[in-house]
Amino acid sequence: MGLSPITTATIQSAILGATSNIVAQAITAYRGDKPFIVDWVPVFQFFLFTIVSTPPNFMWQDSLETAYPATTSVPSSEAISSASRSNEKELDREAREGKLVEAKLNVPNTIIKFILDQSIGAAVNTLLFSLFTHSIQQAMSHRTTGPDESAAFLVSGWGSSDGPLDYSQVNWRLVLEEAKSEFYPIMKAGWALWPWVSLFNFVVVKSVEVRSLVGALAGMVWGVYMSLISTR
Template sequence: MALPPIAKATIQSAVLAATSNLLAQTLTSYRHETPLIVDWVPVFQFVMYAVVNTPPNFLWQEFLESSFPAYHISPTPTAIASASSNDDKALEKQAAEGKLVEVKLNLTNTFIKTILDQTVGAAVNTFLFSLFIHFIQSAMDRPLGTPLSTPDRSVAYLLSLFFGSLVGAKGKEVGYGQVDWSAVVQSSKGEFWPLMTAGWRLWPFVSVVNFAFIKSVEGRTLVGSLAGVAWGIYVSLFAAR
């Protein structure tokens, strides 16, 4: 049974989120010339954000595309010329060859979608990302520090948070009640413009390339995925500061 597109997109985003965070940890280790110790806690946090964030974003993109279609049907230059000269035989021949109309990029719609996505969409996504990351970092208290000393300890920590009684650990539940929301909101406000301006250096270009030059769904998915990995590394490093 095939998964619906929104489920496929969510799974893909979760995998890319984990990949980006692992690459960010590798890059940090290389830059500081320290041994790589994989910390699975931020990997888990970024995967959770992808799972929560992808479905509404998928629906947002569907809304943009349905409201402002990327392509429209237009008569071909040869069809226009034949119609202007009342050449019915030429029109019949072009119709038989499928050359009466062609699919053309709608520049106005592409511009509108890009502007909406990079203002309304980007603003909501940026603020919600900061809220989520600060919230989950506050809720998942890390008594052993950051990062945990070994990968198996970070896994054990995650298991103890959610399944402490099952794994025989003394861990506590995720402390949602201990989150200081005023501090979370304040931190998110402070990060808003740095993240927005950083995103504007990447995503408008990706959107224009995808809509103007990449016609296949597979090609657009590939370009978006590659850009998403790069962006995921950046925000992983940003969140780990």
């Protein structure tokens, strides 16, 4: 039995999310004229965030499509022509071939989905990204090793106080303040990309599964940008 659409979307997004962070590290190393050594800690952080965030985003897109379908069934031009000529034979043929109706873009529904996605959806995603990123960075701030030992740091001590993740050292008040301070700058930066992705998905792409893939590919570009600013 094949994987469910939501599982497939999560795997695709996680791989692309991790890749975007590696690309960002390569760009940073090139700009700084330094040797490129993959630091697996931020890669793990972005990978984990994508694993956590993709399923609810998939369900969000699915709920939008269920509530506001992209298309409306209308009589096809062939059916209208046949009906105007009272050609029952042609109408019967078109009925057998499934050509009596055709899908037409529902413009009001598309506008509603676009507004909801770029307001509520964008705001929630921005806030959750900041909260997740700053909290996990603090939870791993006890790390003392460099990039060349990052893989060893990640696999050591799971389930013990010496593990890579220690959320007891997270200052949640500081995390919230940082999330609030960068909320508008991230939203503003996102307006250069995500409205176009959203519009393309709602107007051109018909299935939620393909929309998720398009979003993941755009998210890779966005992930490079977010990886670069998260290390500042």
